[in-house]
Amino acid sequence: MEQEHPALHYVQIDEKRCTGCVLCMKACPVKAIRVRDRKVAQIVGGCIDCGECIRVCPQGAIKAITTGSDPSKLSRYTIISASPVLYAQFGEEVMPNEVLLALRKRFKYIYDQAYIHELYNVAVELHIKENRGKEGAVRPLISPICPVVNRLIGYRFPSLLKHIIPIVTPREIAARELKRRLYCDRVFDTTEFGVYHITPCSAKMVSINDPMFLKASYLDGALGINEVYELIAKNLRDLEEDIILHRSSGVGIGWGVSGGEIAGLEDGSFLAVSGLSETIRYLEKIEMGLFEDIEYFEFRACLEGCIGGPLTVADRYQAKRTVAKFVRMFGQEKRLKYAQAKKAYQDGWFFSESKKIPIAAKHHKLSLSDALARQEKIEEVLRRLPGKECGLCGSPDCRTFSEDVADGLVGEDRCILLNLEKKR
Amino acid sequence: MPHLTKNYPIKARDYLKAGEVSIQVQGLLKSIGFTPELIRRVSLCAYEAEMNVVMHGGDGELTLDVDTDRVSLEFRDGGPGIEDIGLALQEGYSTASEEAREMGFGAGMGLPNIQKNSDSLEILSEKGKGTDVKIGFIA
Numbered sequence: 001m002e003q004e005h006p007a008l009h010y011v012q013i014d015e016k017r018c019t020g021c022v023l024c025m026k027a028c029p030v031k032a033i034r035v036r037d038r039k040v041a042q043i044v045g046g047c048i049d050c051g052e053c054i055r056v057c058p059q060g061a062i063k064a065i066t067t068g069s070d071p072s073k074l075s076r077y078t079i080i081s082a083s084p085v086l087y088a089q090f091g092e093e094v095m096p097n098e099v100l101l102a103l104r105k106r107f108k109y110i111y112d113q114a115y116i117h118e119l120y121n122v123a124v125e126l127h128i129k130e131n132r133g134k135e136g137a138v139r140p141l142i143s144p145i146c147p148v149v150n151r152l153i154g155y156r157f158p159s160l161l162k163h164i165i166p167i168v169t170p171r172e173i174a175a176r177e178l179k180r181r182l183y184c185d186r187v188f189d190t191t192e193f194g195v196y197h198i199t200p201c202s203a204k205m206v207s208i209n210d211p212m213f214l215k216a217s218y219l220d221g222a223l224g225i226n227e228v229y230e231l232i233a234k235n236l237r238d239l240e241e242d243i244i245l246h247r248s249s250g251v252g253i254g255w256g257v258s259g260g261e262i263a264g265l266e267d268g269s270f271l272a273v274s275g276l277s278e279t280i281r282y283l284e285k286i287e288m289g290l291f292e293d294i295e296y297f298e299f300r301a302c303l304e305g306c307i308g309g310p311l312t313v314a315d316r317y318q319a320k321r322t323v324a325k326f327v328r329m330f331g332q333e334k335r336l337k338y339a340q341a342k343k344a345y346q347d348g349w350f351f352s353e354s355k356k357i358p359i360a361a362k363h364h365k366l367s368l369s370d371a372l373a374r375q376e377k378i379e380e381v382l383r384r385l386p387g388k389e390c391g392l393c394g395s396p397d398c399r400t401f402s403e404d405v406a407d408g409l410v411g412e413d414r415c416i417l418l419n420l421e422k423k424r
Numbered sequence: 425m426p427h428l429t430k431n432y433p434i435k436a437r438d439y440l441k442a443g444e445v446s447i448q449v450q451g452l453l454k455s456i457g458f459t460p461e462l463i464r465r466v467s468l469c470a471y472e473a474e475m476n477v478v479m480h481g482g483d484g485e486l487t488l489d490v491d492t493d494r495v496s497l498e499f500r501d502g503g504p505g506i507e508d509i510g511l512a513l514q515e516g517y518s519t520a521s522e523e524a525r526e527m528g529f530g531a532g533m534g535l536p537n538i539q540k541n542s543d544s545l546e547i548l549s550e551k552g553k554g555t556d557v558k559i560g561f562i563a
Contacts, residue, residue: 159460284447287460288464368457371455
């Protein structure tokens with residue numbers, strides 16, 4: 001019953017480089033990869049663009065598509081909004097402002113998105129307060145920041161979609177405000193050059209093309225940190241300008257590491273979880289109705305948080321150390337006027353006109369009776385299989401293989417070990 | 425009519441794997457496509473009952489029975505049994521070990537929670553001979 005997923009994937013496998021080993025198929029947390037007839041890996045199911053396959057492929061055959069174009073071809077007037085994860089890529093000695101100045105040698109308009117994170121923290125705090133004690137309030141609430149987690153919830157935990165708070169993400173708020181401001185100041189028509197987000201995340205293009213809670217993204221594209229790394233490293237060697245572009249405190253910068261988002265929240269019970277397998281474990285338990293004592297979950301699909309994103313350059317643990325240093329250096333006090341942020345919240349600045357929630361997968365709809373019969377067949381096949389979880393059949397594990405057999409996608413004879421047993 | 429029966433072994437005192445069986449039950453019911461509300465009720469009860477076997481029971485087993493209109497769970501363990509079932513059904517009553525409490529379990533909400541979230545509950549237990557808990561749900 002598995003269907004070819006119609007949406008475009010931003011994680012793609014290069015068939016010429018793929019040798020047909022099973023590593024990506026085994027690593028895929030949603031079991032969306034198969035290695036079938038053509039002996040190369042194929043994405044068949046509901047890919048959530050997490051990038052786990054990118055990390056494990058020894059051939060470098062899997063890539064995340066960001067802008068789809070060469071960053072060197074972007075106009076000098078492209079507006080750049082940078083994730084603070086970028087600041088942690090050049091070691092402890094290179095300051096955030098220097099990174100932004102290095103970017104400014106290439107692009108005229110550079111924005112420190114970390115500042116919006118601090119405003120966003122205030123919005124979430126106010127939202128949690130509103131939720132408290134409300135009749136029929138959803139608990140726990142879930143952070144909408146990680147696009148992979150949003151897609152994971154859409155595919156595998158749709159009953160939890162209502163837990164995701166409907167606040168527009170900082171990257172989108174930053175892009176919206178940049179467009180408004182530059183347009184109002186009549187600097188130029190922003191439709192011409194666009195706002196690009198520098199990101200550690202392989203799923204950013206998905207969230208730009210199909211954003212949560214927005215009709216359309218304010219961003220025009222994403223650049224991987226790995227795509228701009230060399231440019232910045234080169235420009236860092238001779239910085240001429242001396243202006244201040246970095247505005248955030250340690251709170252906004254701290255967001256790069258797991259726990260950074262909730263560190264900016266005051267007064268409440270919050271929990272940060274990172275890594276896909278742990279995230280899935282927690283979502284399963286939240287779906288059972290556990291963890292109602294927690295008010296807000298910060299989930300990040302990448303281990304240790306966004307500094308572990310597939311498009312980063314620096315090692316995640318060294319980047320973590322760099323972030324920790326910046327958090328100390330720039331302090332734990334938000335650099336904003338609370339009353340102003342609160343008014344912005346009340347005026348709806350953090351919300352969108354749209355309530356659109358992308359549900360990535362159209363699940364097959366069988367009648368309960370047919371679905372139960374299918375499950376019976378799956379269990380029956382599974383009982384016959386040797387349970388070695390080898391993946392030689394081209395499905396990631398014995399259970400998924402049983403599902404593929406029950407759905408008529410492959411024959412049971414594809415199990416090599418079962419065939420060997422029969423010959424004996 | 426299609427009908428599914430499946431057994432899951434549960435190991436006593438194995439806190440590392442505790443909860444695993446109920447997560448498997450949850451996954452199975454999800455792939456069949458029951459309503460989220462039913463799945464939440466069944467998996468929550470499964471979780472509480474599984475934790476009871478892990479905390480108090482000897483090694484045990486869950487039998488899951490699924491029809492299109494009902495789901496039932498039967499937990500059997502060879503543990504010490506429940507001395508006073510009426511008392512065990514009271515909120516906050518707990519005989520959990522220090523070890524279990526240190527891990528955040530044993531708040532005495534297990535059986536009351538099951539009673540609240542199921543459509544039928546039957547407990548058979550004899551001191552020294554183990555416990556049999558049957559939990560039914562109408563789909």
